[in-house]
Amino acid sequence: MSAGTITLIDYEAGNLASLEGALERLGFPFVRAASPDQAAEAGPIVLPGVGHFEAAQRSLRDRGWWSALPGLVADGRPLLGICLGLQLLAEGSEEAPGIPGLGLIPGLVRRLGPGVKVPHMGWSQVHQARPHPALPDPDGAWLYFVHSYALEPTDDTLLVAEHGRPFTAAEARGRVMGFQPHPEKSGPDGLRLLRAALAWMGAAAQEAPCN
């Protein structure tokens, strides 16, 4: 196992098959980890997620991830949240009032709308809120979104998208990052941004991908 091996958190609230396919295509080695003791020794941790905030929080708690993640981040481990995974990094969500988030990035997650169709489902273009080495040249990228809640933009927001109102499409604080869209399902633009973000986080491609 190389130093840059990615740890993919497996907690039954993510669609791992697409993410695994994307990592294979990008040539990034990874392990699936149901609990923190299965994590790779170093390298970025990826927190995927679809479904309900509270159910995901409970599932992460039951598997020991909820208590382990803040310590791992404090020790300098890079962490990437995707979709609900990003929302779980924030302070909390209107979807589950009273249930705290991990609080690793600032801000609150609020329901989209009114006045637009919810969930926000489909392809939207993102715009750069501030430059960041993890996401070179992201302006105008088309990414695939499917969500009913979104993080309000903060000073740490890197990319903004709009659905009724502007919301955070990507955020970074230190080595903690998150995408609201699914870069693994967002065609060439998504794979390019996912590759850049994971490489910045220290993931090492073992060999050139064959396609």
Place this chain on the structure above:
Amino acid sequence: MPAKRVIPCLDVKNGRVVKGIQFKQLRDLGHPAELARRYDQEGADELVFLDIAASQENRGTREAWVRDVARELTIPFTVGGGVSSIEDARSLLRAGADKVAVNTAASLRPDLVCDLADAFGSQCVVAAVDVKRDPDLGWRVYLKGGTAPTERSAVDWLWELNDLGAGEILLTSMDRDGTGDGFDLPLLDLASELPIPLIASGGAGREVHFLEALQHGADAVLAATLFHEGILPIPRLKAYLAQNDLSVRI
């Protein structure tokens, strides 16, 4: 507002993509993952796979090809055909499908829609509805691949599906399906009042038909033969839609 989506629909039988010729002979078009890759590269925004021979014995085969497709695709995909329980949906989602489509089983047991939405989130649940114009009901809902009429009015059923927690509607006009005469626009006008996304299906024959459907409120357009036969390549369709001031991913 997200971009308008262009969605090829693929029929799958026993793990192969097939195309019917005059409803009888089925022509083999290849493995689902091969066609998935082709459409991914051509710029399709999403794919829908309908398992037309779904049966208990077939479940293992289905899981295997769904897994292959998930690894090949860099865009989302929906799988439908005979989904009648939480377990059916779970096995498809675990294999890598992004959404499941339900049709007949949801009509026979509407609770299935809210059970699926509770278990996996509304964004995973596509309600497929096949309808035909009807003197009494406006449009009548049909089941079992369009062979079994119900007593439901299409518009009432669409709103009920929305209330049950469906995340998206895949609406097929049986009157128009296969005709190439264009989508049923008055139907789309009514259905697009729903607060959830609408995929229009049935009737696409030319570029302008897609434009009309999207102008009449559809969020996405679906077709099969036009794309499979290469009659209308997706890049050409998208360029046409963009020229007509629609937001599409190019």
